[in-house]
Amino acid sequence: MIAHSNPTALITGASRGLGLALARALSERGWALILDARGHEALEAARTSFVPQAPVYTLAGDVTDPEHREALATIAHRAGGLDALINNASALGPSPMPALLDFPLAALETVFRTNVVAPLALIQTLREDLKPGARIINITSDAGVEAYEGWGGYGSSKAALEHVSAILAAELPSYRVYWVDPGDMRTQMHQDAFPGEDISDRPLPEVSVPGFLTLLTGDLPSGRYKAQAIPAQDHALSGQR
Numbered sequence: 079m080i081a082h083s084n085p086t087a088l089i090t091g092a093s094r095g096l097g098l099a100l101a102r103a104l105s106e107r108g109w110a111l112i113l114d115a116r117g118h119e120a121l122e123a124a125r126t127s128f129v130p131q132a133p134v135y136t137l138a139g140d141v142t143d144p145e146h147r148e149a150l151a152t153i154a155h156r157a158g159g160l161d162a163l164i165n166n167a168s169a170l171g172p173s174p175m176p177a178l179l180d181f182p183l184a185a186l187e188t189v190f191r192t193n194v195v196a197p198l199a200l201i202q203t204l205r206e207d208l209k210p211g212a213r214i215i216n217i218t219s220d221a222g223v224e225a226y227e228g229w230g231g232y233g234s235s236k237a238a239l240e241h242v243s244a245i246l247a248a249e250l251p252s253y254r255v256y257w258v259d260p261g262d263m264r265t266q267m268h269q270d271a272f273p274g275e276d277i278s279d280r281p282l283p284e285v286s287v288p289g290f291l292t293l294l295t296g297d298l299p300s301g302r303y304k305a306q307a308i309p310a311q312d313h314a315l316s317g318q319r
Contacts, residue, residue: 110157
């Protein structure tokens with residue numbers, strides 16, 4: 079593993095859903111990738127589902143594990159640093175989702191460790207390997223700003239992530255910090271949120287990808303965005319400038 083000239087992104091939760099869709103899109107545009115997910119087999123299946131145009135490194139593990147985060151940082155350093163970090167890995171909590179008064183507190187702690195603490199911890203771990211002007215994208219949700227019955231655990235964790243992201247944007251003016259609502263998508267997590275229901279009317283994650291590409295290659299300022307509302311641009315091979 080050696081440093082290279084391609085822009086490089088680290089994507090957590092990259093074995094399926096939005097993370098995999100972003101990995102495919104960036105690879106097609108010549109980005110080098112560092113992909114993380116909890117399951118080794120699922121991550122390897124994801125990696126072999128597209129033909130990379132630049133190096134792709136994979137590492138299975140849990141982003142709540144400090145040793146796993148350090149291992150990701152080692153790969154990022156050997157790859158020459160990061161142009162983008164996409165904190166996509168998330169935990170929904172129990173399914174069906176209970177009301178807050180019935181939410182198991184141990185499960186709530188896991189949701190917050192995964193959705194709030196781990197993204198911040200990974201940013202802290204990678205601070206020396208983020209290139210000037212790097213993009214930090216934290217995946218949030220409309221449940222982080224709207225009070226939906228039954229979404230208290232997940233929603234409150236995303237609300238916390240939103241505020242963490244806003245503070246990071248204020249404290250790190252040399253980077254672009256984005257907290258992004260990808261919108262409704264047909265993903266396993268969305269299915270878990272509505273067990274037994276037909277979610278085939280939701281769009282595939284690919285519909286949200288153009289907005290993320292604009293954030294990664296354009297000049298939009300730090301802030302909160304809805305991916306599906308961001309105007310599409312010409313997303314040729316581009317790192318941070």
